[in-house]
Amino acid sequence: MRLLPLLTACLVAIALYAVIMERDFLRAMANGGTTPEPVAEAAADAGPAQAEAVSVVVQPSRAQPVQSGIVLSGRTEAVRKVEVRAETSGLVVSEPIRKGASVEKGQLLCELDPGTRAAELAEAEARLVEAETNLRTTESLRARGFSSETDLISRRAAFQAAEAQVERARRELDRLSITAPFDGLLETDTAELGALLQPGAACATVIALDPIRLVGFVPELDVEKVMTGAPAGARLVTGQVLSGQVTFLSRSADPVTRTFRVDVEVPNPDLAIRDGVTAEILIGLAGRSGHLLPQSALTLNDRGQLGVRINDDGTARFVPVELIRDEARGVWVGGLPETAEVIVVGQEFVEDGRAITVTRRQETTQ
Numbered sequence: 001m002r003l004l005p006l007l008t009a010c011l012v013a014i015a016l017y018a019v020i021m022e023r024d025f026l027r028a029m030a031n032g033g034t035t036p037e038p039v040a041e042a043a044a045d046a047g048p049a050q051a052e053a054v055s056v057v058v059q060p061s062r063a064q065p066v067q068s069g070i071v072l073s074g075r076t077e078a079v080r081k082v083e084v085r086a087e088t089s090g091l092v093v094s095e096p097i098r099k100g101a102s103v104e105k106g107q108l109l110c111e112l113d114p115g116t117r118a119a120e121l122a123e124a125e126a127r128l129v130e131a132e133t134n135l136r137t138t139e140s141l142r143a144r145g146f147s148s149e150t151d152l153i154s155r156r157a158a159f160q161a162a163e164a165q166v167e168r169a170r171r172e173l174d175r176l177s178i179t180a181p182f183d184g185l186l187e188t189d190t191a192e193l194g195a196l197l198q199p200g201a202a203c204a205t206v207i208a209l210d211p212i213r214l215v216g217f218v219p220e221l222d223v224e225k226v227m228t229g230a231p232a233g234a235r236l237v238t239g240q241v242l243s244g245q246v247t248f249l250s251r252s253a254d255p256v257t258r259t260f261r262v263d264v265e266v267p268n269p270d271l272a273i274r275d276g277v278t279a280e281i282l283i284g285l286a287g288r289s290g291h292l293l294p295q296s297a298l299t300l301n302d303r304g305q306l307g308v309r310i311n312d313d314g315t316a317r318f319v320p321v322e323l324i325r326d327e328a329r330g331v332w333v334g335g336l337p338e339t340a341e342v343i344v345v346g347q348e349f350v351e352d353g354r355a356i357t358v359t360r361r362q363e364t365t366q
Contacts (some may be wrong), residue, residue, distance in 0.1 A: 056346035074216030080208035121169035131162035217259035
């Protein structure tokens with residue numbers, strides 16, 4: 001009983017050997033003892049050019065100017081924003097101006113109580129008169145030989161010190177009036193009447209919104225494509241559509257995100273655009289030529305390169321391409337000749353040098 005499984009295994013092994021290793025011999029025996037001719041091998045050696053032509057559909061295409069750009073996420077930013085602060089101490093004696101009010105350059109925002117500063121100026125001016133009189137008297141005596149050179153130098157030093165004291169007293173009085181540094185809007189109320197301001201205390205915040213600035217950050221891979229003066233536009237989350245031009249491109253990357261700041265200035269004469277609104281910014285790039293093709297026309301070669309296959313005098317040829325941008329109608333690609341017949345149907349069934357039968361489709365225009 002144990003010999004039957006062993007015999008069965010041997011018969012199966014012999015049958016597998018005959019099917020796998022002696023396949024051609026078995027085929028010849030089945031055909032009546034004649035040896036089969038190597039038709040398939042001959043056809044394979046003939047190469048793709050001698051094989052039967054494959055029917056494909058091509059689309060004639062001509063290079064066209066392509067408007068391309070970079071889309072960034074950003075925000076609006078006031079072109080000027082400053083906290084106006086006190087340079088001296090004193091009580092506020094002016095009525096406050098409420099936030100939202102328009103102010104002009106030089107307009108009074110906060111007035112401080114002068115205290116004894118006027119008296120200090122009068123004293124300094126009196127000492128200046130005294131020092132000037134003493135200097136003239138000493139110069140006269142020195143000219144007649146009745147005064148030493150040392151006395152003259154001392155009088156001149158006293159006169160210059162008195163002049164400096166007068167200037168300090170006048171500047172101290174000027175600091176009592178805190179004014180707007182530029183035309184703009186008040187973002188906060190000015191300091192309340194009776195409030196005590198110390199040096200460095202805020203009187204008000206003033207912003208300028210005309211023009212408004214759009215701020216975005218360009219990835220390091222695209223920063224070389226952006227140029228100062230390039231046209232740009234934006235769409236705010238509020239639905240407003242803006243247009244302007246690039247005015248600044250940072251030379252230093254953000255150490256965390258490795259992106260570069262880019263500023264776009266946009267006119268805002270009616271002050272309708274606010275500071276800090278989220279925006280989608282589109283920066284126009286230098287124009288280039290490209291072909292508009294169906295996305296399905298793209299394929300890969302044996303090395304994994306992205307490209308298309310074109311009709312080259314009745315044979316198929318692979319051409320690598322570069323994606324420029326995509327849109328609803330298809331994709332814009334670069335790297336093709338000025339005119340080309342791109343295979344749009346059947347490109348996956350042909351290889352370089354394969355004969356093709358061409359059916360032409362209408363050319364795509366911009």
